[in-house]
Amino acid sequence: MTRLEILGVEGMPEIAAGADLAGIICEHADLHPGDVLVVTQKIVSKAENAMAVVDPDDPLSHKPLVERESVRVLRRRGDLIISETKHGFVCANAGIDLSNVERGRAALLPEDSDRSARRIRDGVRGRTGVEVAVIVSDTFGRPWRRGVTDVAIGSAGILPIVDLRGTTDAHGREMQVTEVAVVDELAAAADLACGKAAGIPVAVIRGVDAAWLGTGSVADDVVRSPADDLFR
């Protein structure tokens, strides 16, 4: 059988500003060439000190931050703001989040999460000599469907979109649905192992098709430009 494994990396310590994430991950995971390392945004933001101070007694004190981190507000309902961030992500509250952070602090999105992914990838290579792919994941809602899922906000060492255009299906006909956002599918798969409150902020996915390893970034390949978008 075709087989992949999703391994949650346990025992990671609390991550502080300036932490060597790649080093800490290497201490807690046995990485193999071709593994895809999925690192949740929160610990990346903490390591990069992408944090802001908020009033711990005011549950809405992060709202001015949401406005500041947004380049365009798409929808508002009550306290909820769906906006486009400077990175081009469309998500709730500009990706700002108060859970699993110190009281009185809010985690922002990393400045450039593709760069964050490249740094972790380079750090793993430098420390162990092992070439892995890295995805930085975050938890976004979707229109039309209830519930949140994890998606990729940064990547390195992997094709974000695998283009099957021109390949033929089992009937010899050219495929129609073709460009698969494998980084998002990998981020979603990793979340199955990273229990939300269980303190597993990193997962390793092993057995990924080697043809998917390559170059690209979420910003360049996954973020859809407003001109191409039918819902902006």
Place this chain on the structure above:
Amino acid sequence: MTRLEILGVEGMPEIAAGADLAGIICEHADLHPGDVLVVTQKIVSKAENAMAVVDPDDPLSHKPLVERESVRVLRRRGDLIISETKHGFVCANAGIDLSNVERGRAALLPEDSDRSARRIRDGVRGRTGVEVAVIVSDTFGRPWRRGVTDVAIGSAGILPIVDLRGTTDAHGREMQVTEVAVVDELAAAADLACGKAAGIPVAVIRGVDAAWLGTGSVADDVVRSPADDLFR
């Protein structure tokens, strides 16, 4: 380490109308209690004969079908129609698809894919005595992000949304992002094993949190009502 496996089920034959899908899957996969079986929509539609006749020489001959299968058109651009189906799904071309089907035929969505999932689950139990969860998956695009990913269009034996409201994070604070669409994350994970043209229409996910097994349906739990939706 927390560990899940994604196993692509190989060697499945071409599925004909009336095929006993559960029986065929059981012949090709060694299923364990608590496994999540992810079955791609195309073979479900074939087994249920949810097919329509189209002119094989006219690449747009399925467009009237798209109108017929839609209850509301959200956007049009060129030949692309984004619409809401009678099931409440918002997707391109009402989920109608010409790839991997016989020439001159188009696959429609199953009439009720939660029922399809229940039937497969019951069929597996009847044949082997093993209790599995079943997800019927399909490939949808998304606004704001390029590329398609697999999502659940039907489920049985699993909580579609796992509600973490009220649980506390590692800092003892109540979690904020809470309702995880695990059926969609499982569908996405399965697609990593089901190569689009490689003839792997079923995957088994092993090691899923037993607390997620339960009752619910995609129609009831995942489809967001238009009144709650900010983008319809």
